[in-house]
Amino acid sequence: MSSTSIIKVQVDDTQFKSFLDLYQEYQEHLESAPDDWKKVGDAIGDAGADMEDFADASKASKEFLLIAATQSEIISREIRKASAANNALLESLTKNVTAQKSFADQAERSEKHMKELKKGASEFAHEIFGLGSFLMRLGALGGSLAGLGGLLSGIGLKDLASSAVDTQRSARGLGMTPGQLTAFNQDFGTRYLDPGVLGSISSAQSSFSGRMWLARAAGENMGQVAGEDPGQLAANLAIRAHNWWVNTPASMRTAEVLQSTGFTQSGFNLNLMKQLGNTPLAELQRAAAQYGSDQGRFNVSDRNTDAWYGFLRQIKDAGNFIETHLTNKLSDLAGPLQHFADAVGKDVTVLIDQIFTPANLNALEDGINGFTKYLGSSQFQQDMKDFAGLVAAVAGAMRKAARFLGIDTSPSSSTNPASIPVNPGLDPDEVQRETRGQVRGYGGVSFADKALGYTRHKLNMPSDPRAVLAEMDAKNGLPAGTLEAMWAKESSEGKNLVGPVLRNGDQAIGDLQFTGAAWKDWGKGGDRWNFMDEAKSGGAYMGFLSKRYQGDIAKALAAYDWGRNVDKTIAQNGANWQKGLPAESMDYIKIAKILNSQKQNVRVTVQNSTAARVAVQIMRPQPNEHFYRLSVSV
Incomplete structure (x- = not known):
């Protein structure tokens, strides 16, 4: 059976759709409401915690405020005390200003007295020490001269000058040069021949008979001995005297026989002949050879000697002038010096009375006893050894200075190197x-x-x-x-x-x-x-x-x-x-x-904590090495 529309009703559902949409949105919000309420709850919880923190902070702030209030009270009290102290300080400063004014007045009065005292002291010093100042200057001059003399003596210039002049004068009297005389005194005069022999030889050279005897003794002709150096003649005569004594029978060694040889007339007596005869011929020959070489080394020319004499004369001239001037000056001061001497005598009396007291004498006695003990102590012996070492050092320095000046200081030695035992293995x-x-x-x-x-x-x-x-x-x-x-x-x-x-x-x-x-x-x-x-x-x-x-x-x-x-x-x-x-x-x-x-034993432990195999090898030192090498290979 088919349906057929009888009544047509027109319906508008727009409002209903709007309602439905709102309802569905409400349902969605309703479903999400628990999550929103949870968020709100959490927010309220957080706010509560913040409020608790704020309460705690407020409590602490209150305590701090109480402490600050207490400190403020203490500060206030100290400020009040400081104010009282400031008042006391102010009063003290006021009193100090008053005292300063009083002191300034007193200082002004004292300054006037000091000026008057200074003026009086100046006049007193001028009167008392006027003469003393002159004598002090005089003493300084004397000290300077003494220092100059000490300096010249210390370096030996004055002695060198005197020696050069004296040697020249003696050499001229003998017909020799200064070098010949110095060489003879060194090579013969200190060991073999008396220097007086030179005078005998020189006198013999000045007469006909003397030359005859000299020629006989020396084995030369008269012309040769007349012009020969007395030192060389003496050296030759010493060697011939040795040969005469050695070759002459003992029964013939008499003063009468010696007279016929010419030695006696040349200054050689029998005792000297005996001495030379017992002297090894090699020594005399060596001394003669040394004399020949030394006379040139030791010679000082006449020009240099004259310069030394001028130096000596200037020193003596300066000394004589100063002595004369001081003598004249001191004669003018005889009166003032007498008064000065009297004043010094009084001062010395006072000093003696103050120095020579029982206490000082006892102290002096103690000092002498202490010094005596020191002289007997081992410390004194050590000090003397140290001093001897310093003296030796000074002697060495002087020897070096002598070598610098060209003076031979080496000792002559007759040691024969061939006679010294030597180990043939070295x-x-x-x-x-x-x-x-x-x-x-x-x-x-x-x-x-x-x-x-x-x-x-x-x-x-x-x-x-x-x-x-x-x-x-x-x-x-x-x-x-x-x-x-x-x-x-x-x-x-x-x-x-x-x-x-x-x-x-x-x-x-x-x-x-x-x-x-x-x-x-x-x-x-x-x-x-x-x-x-x-x-x-x-x-x-x-x-x-x-x-x-x-x-x-x-x-x-x-x-x-x-x-x-x-x-x-x-x-x-x-x-x-x-x-x-x-x-x-x-x-x-x-x-x-x-x-x-002294080598130390060292233990080396190699631990292997891995699965790998480790090889350890000790290697000997290489040349010029003094340690072992450790080799570890994986």
Whole structure:
């Protein structure tokens, strides 16, 4: 059955749709309401916490405010106290101003009195010390003159001048030059012949009969002896006198026989002939040869002697003038000086009364007793030794000054080098340093130079010498303690700085005992008496030897002690090279054994915390190395 519309109703659903949309939106908001309320609750909770913090902060602020109020009260109270103190200070300042005014008034009055006192004192000083000032100036002048005289005496100028003038006068009287007279006095006059012989010879040269006797005694003709130098004649006569005594039978050695030879007329008596006869002929010949060479060296020309005389005359002239002037001046002051003497006498009386009191005499007695004890003490003996060392140093300086002036101060020596025993096993040219008596020679360091050297060594000694030697060991690649052990062996740590003299005249000096020849190669211009210079040179030399022998410290020590002889014994004996060393060098290389005994044992632990395999290898030292190498490989 089909449906058929009967009534058509027109419906407007727009409003309904709007309502439905609003309702659905309401439903959505209603569903999300719990989340919004939760947010609101959380916000209220946070606000509550903030309020609690704010309450706590407010409470703390209240406490701070209470403390601040208390402090403000204290400050206020102190300010009130300070105000009271300021008032007291103000009153004190007021009183001080008043006192200052009073003091200024008093000072003004005192200044007037001081001016009056100063004026009176000035007049008093002028009256009392006027003469004293003059005498003080006079004393200063005298002191200056005395100082000049002392200076001239100290350097010997006056003595040199007087000696030159006196020698010239004596030489002219004998018909000689100053050089001939000086040479004769040095070579003959102090040992073989009395200088009076020259006078006898000179007198004989002046007469015919004297020349005849001189010619007979000298074995020359009269013309030769007339023009010959008296000193040379005396030297020839001394040699002939020796030969006469030796060749004449004892029964014929009489004064009567001597008269016929001409010696007596020439100033040679029998006692002098006996003395010369018992003198070795070589000594007389040497003295004659020295006289021939010395007379030219010691001669002072007439011109120079005249200059010395002018110098002496100026000194005497100045002295005479000053003496005359002072005499005249002092005669004018006789009256004032008498008054001055009286015043000094009174002052001396007062001083004596004040000085020579029982207390002062007791103190003087105590001082004398103390000085006596000092003279008997070991300290005085040590002081005297120190003083003797200073005297020796001064003597050495004077000897050097003499050599600077051309004066020969070296002692003559008749030592025959060939007669000195020498160990044939040692070559002195190869030995670097002292050999403790096995090689001896002649010459060497003088006592004065030794005193100066020990003084320089003492002054330049470092505060820690062992530290210096250790530094030199490290610098030159030497085992620690090498140079210190050598220092002890060589010089007993600086106590024995001078070794024996070698056959060639050289000598070892210093802490590490360098000879002069070795010092030329290694000293680098330094001073063998200086510890630092010897330490540097010794370290450098030992470093060189260590490298030369590929780090074998025993061979280096042996070479330092025995020189290149070590190479010879190494070539001859090979591995047993020590068999060829002398006993001294064997003792010296004990240093190497001491150094080896001082090596420390070091344990090295290698821990492997990995799965890898680790190889550990110890490698021996390389040449000139003194340590082992540890190799770790993975």
